[in-house]
Structure formats: C-alpha cells, structure tokens
Amino acid sequence: MQKLFTKSLSRSLDPKGRLMLPPEYREALCAGSADGEDGESTGTFWLTAFYGRLVAYLPADWDAVTEQLSRIRIPSPKLSHFKTKVMGLAQELTPDPQGRIRIPQALMREAGLQKDVMLVGMLNKFEIWDQKRFDALQLEDVSEELAASGVDISL
Secondary structure (H helix, E strand, O other): OOOOEOOEEEEEOOOOOEEEOOHHHHHHHHHHOOEOOOOOEOOOEEEEEEOOEEEEEOHHHHHHHHHHHHOOOOOOHHHHHHHHHHHHHOEEEOOOOOOEEEOOHHHHHHHOOOOEEEEEEOEOEEEEEEHHHHHHOOOOOOHHHHHHOOOOOOO
16 A cells, blocks of 8 residues: 555635645655656546545545446445445546645535645545544544454554
8 A cells, every 4th residue: 555645734725715735745646646648747636525524536546446336236325325425526636836726615515624624644545624523533442343354553
C-alpha cells in the first residue's frame, strides 16, 4: 500500500468553496495520478462522500472501488442508495496551478462542510471533514473489533 497521505492538517475554505491543498498532498497526488497529454502528472483525483465526510481517491483506487460496487447485481434498497450517493456524488478534480480545488456544492452539503475543515491523511487516500464534526468524534474501545479483523496492534 502506498503511504502518500500521512499528515492531518486544519484548513479553511475560501468564500468560493476552494481548499488549498498542502504541498505534501499535491506532490502525492501528482505521484499517484495518471499522466496528462504532455506527459506530466496532472494531480487528478476523485472526491466523493461517505458517512458525513469527503474521501479523496487516486484514479486507480477509485476505479477499484467503482468496479467492486458495479459487481453487485441486485442490491438491496439500502445498498442501492449507498451506491447512488457514493458514485453519483463523485467528482473528478484537478488542483489549479495554486494547488486549490473547488469542492462542488453537492459534496459540501453532503459532508456538512463550513469554513473550517480538517484534512486527514489515510495513507493511500485522504478525508476532508468539517472541523466541528471532526472535533466531535469520540474514540471508543475497538480492541475486540480490531482482533476480529486480524489486527494486532498495541494501543
């Protein structure tokens, strides 16, 4: 697994809903995205909404997500709604020359983004949380769930 996004940082959206990506994230996006017409990396990525936050995927990882979701032949209504939101809200974004992305209004609404946001590095992807939602997250004891998943880390 690529470890491209390892930092978490607070940022503010400008009045147009633009987010300045940190240099480390821009470099990671360029390292992990497809080449443009001139052979240079474009930094393009996919952004979608999951459970009150936005999740950014490199193109190859997003392709894997959509392929897996499309394999579900006859989903339950609950799963169908999940697919509709995740795939329907997804947007392909490319940072501008200053390293900003404009987050579409539909994604901002879905994630409840206000002015202050938290970028959370998740190794091969990153998340964008509304700062207040992120601050309200409560850590709970997940040791049994980790063990059931085969994860053995000392906390």
